[in-house]
Amino acid sequence: MEKTEVLIIGGSAAGLATANSVFARWPEKRIQIIRNVEYTVIPCGIPYIYGFLDSVKKNQLGDQGFLSKGMSINQKHLADVDRSRKIAFFEDGEQIEYDKLILALGSTPKVPPIEGIGLANVFAIKKDPVYLQTIYEALNFEGVKDVVIIGGGFIGVEMAEQVKMRGDYHVSIVEALPHCLMLNCEEFAAIKAEKELETLGINLINSTMVQSISGDNQVESVILSDGRSIRADMVLLGIGSSPNIGIAEKIGLEADPNLGIKVDEFMRTSDPSIYACGDCCTKFSAIDGKPSDVRLASVAALEGIIAGSNLFSPDRKNQGVVGSFCTKVGSLSIASTGYTEKQCQEKGIEYYTGSMAAPDRHPGSLPDCTPDMEMKLIFEKGSNRAIGGHVAGGVQAGDMVNIIALAIHNRLTAEQIVATQYATHPLLTGSPLVYHVLWAAEKAILNSK
């Protein structure tokens, strides 16, 4: 029987980050990565397969960096684990004995139990290149013109934008909330994003649910909760995902169908030889310590690093997630970290905010200026610590919000954000007289008085 010291089940962000992390610390350990797909797709890059990249293959995350370190990567399906003997059984009959087993099993897109969901040309967004190729080919089929996307979260919005850019499609997004992206973003950012979508010619149907899908073998229309029917040659689902816990439950690890395989701060499951990380495992908020269902590649990669560091001795604790996220819609970049105002209200947190809208170059007539880049910061009353940061504007949005992510993780206050001397430059940032991070925090301080 094959033996390996580190057996990683899952070849996406969490699994690969674990592999990197183990290798960096213990390069002599034998590392085997098992994935259930032919090759690894860059998970966040999936929407761009259908537009900018125009290819499933171009969104591949190559194996070379891992193979060159002596790791092996194979396609197999995990069938069972004998925890007492520390043996993993695969569907092809192979058995691998492990010292440490890492479950990086990912998640599965949610599929609503509505009528017609099983019709042809109804797709979820699975991280499987073969499945993604099927969507690609279906989109290229001549008869496919009307594409309806159910769910206006970031995957839905990104898919809508890329499909629309691809060619002459009629693209609609059906979103249950009053605006797209509202689970992650402040309303000001969501509204700006919707303007971009509308400029691209995408049809937004907000505050609306999907009742059913109809058609004869293949989808023909989507029936909305208000009774309307809209034409659809293809339906794409973007309504979230559920952690893959099947195998973990089967082998008796603690797991929750909504929250995932239970892990401690060292990313250990209830079996000390088995770790879990990424979409498949439980998470907690870095702000209030409560369970979180934030599933992002950035979270998965960070958890992989932590799991990898801890495999052979507990070294570092997971500090939780703040939900940092960014995307681009048309010419608008959006980024969020921590809570939105709405989330604060739902959680009963007393807070104050400060906003700064200003050009992100100075003077604003310089090239590549976004004239009204806007940042809103949210601070907890009393402690004054940062608990939310939201940006909409130029392409530096992601890194700009990461300043606030660091602040939230380290419980920094508005005063500490203001007291920092930031780099500014005409071609790269707003003027120091309006620099977004500094002034949004300063305005929050003024608002709190």
Place this chain on the structure above:
Amino acid sequence: MEKTEVLIIGGSAAGLATANSVFARWPEKRIQIIRNVEYTVIPCGIPYIYGFLDSVKKNQLGDQGFLSKGMSINQKHLADVDRSRKIAFFEDGEQIEYDKLILALGSTPKVPPIEGIGLANVFAIKKDPVYLQTIYEALNFEGVKDVVIIGGGFIGVEMAEQVKMRGDYHVSIVEALPHCLMLNCEEFAAIKAEKELETLGINLINSTMVQSISGDNQVESVILSDGRSIRADMVLLGIGSSPNIGIAEKIGLEADPNLGIKVDEFMRTSDPSIYACGDCCTKFSAIDGKPSDVRLASVAALEGIIAGSNLFSPDRKNQGVVGSFCTKVGSLSIASTGYTEKQCQEKGIEYYTGSMAAPDRHPGSLPDCTPDMEMKLIFEKGSNRAIGGHVAGGVQAGDMVNIIALAIHNRLTAEQIVATQYATHPLLTGSPLVYHVLWAAEKAILNSK
């Protein structure tokens, strides 16, 4: 005699930030801003007058935002101050009685005492629109083809790039150090910047001093320390600046010719009714508390905010500077904060570093990708706190380095930088498997073991 509650001498970043800060807290106070120039130029935008903007006027910082708040802005030259009676005297004979006086006097470009420095077409970079217009017109003069820039700091480099972009000039930079930008940047960034300059066709003369300037009335050549002579129809000086302390000394405030007007943590001079901020006043390092000569608009604006907040009651302390700075050379954006390795060595600080070079989009074939964006982080041994951050790559460099600026100011460690969940996205950042901030810190941790 006119009376005002807040009299600000200086209409650039420090003065205007003070005005904004006072107004935000005490909108009822009368605020008068006096400047010695016709209008305020955006200080960091000056190089772009000669290229992207092609106009001095387009680099104006407008008064409207200040006038609309009821402030007055006038052009005058401060001649004297009667501190006991709290009266400022101006060269035009006007006197203004003040409650609080803010000296935001700026700095003056250094002019080396070499032969020929007084020849026509030898210019420093003064923040005076009339003077800047003279340079603009001199550049447009048909006979001006060879432009020699003395000093390869960021002003020199930016001027070189913009003059070269302007048209058919032969541009040379003479720099005393082995590379341009070495006072602020790590060598890897400086070398990348030099490649951009060379691609633009700029002639780099490093490790070389200027001996003298020669010509008959107007500059004709520059004589280098190695004896070479290079043609020059124009010489631009970019070798740093000295704080404007003249008036402060005259009226008996404590001041140092190199470090500036002495201020305490509340930005108060030795006279409790007089504050100073910006290039003209003393500064200290947020890392070790020692005197600093970092003079940047971002520092000036921050000090203005602090001074303004403290005018009528001590509210917040200046936390010092970390020298955060960014610029763009050709297609390369560069940003730095805190110390360089060289500075650590000079200061006898024991440190370790971590670097990450990776595409800033994922996959790297996506639009606007900088394939080898590089970040280096420097941590102090023992405390493990961040003391330096350096980036060269895409346009998000400034905001990316500001993550580290916040970390340095708040003494965060490499572990705290790694433990943060950052936003990543294919179109905006590197992959979470290589995200620069996270992985440079992680690599530093690994290097330290």
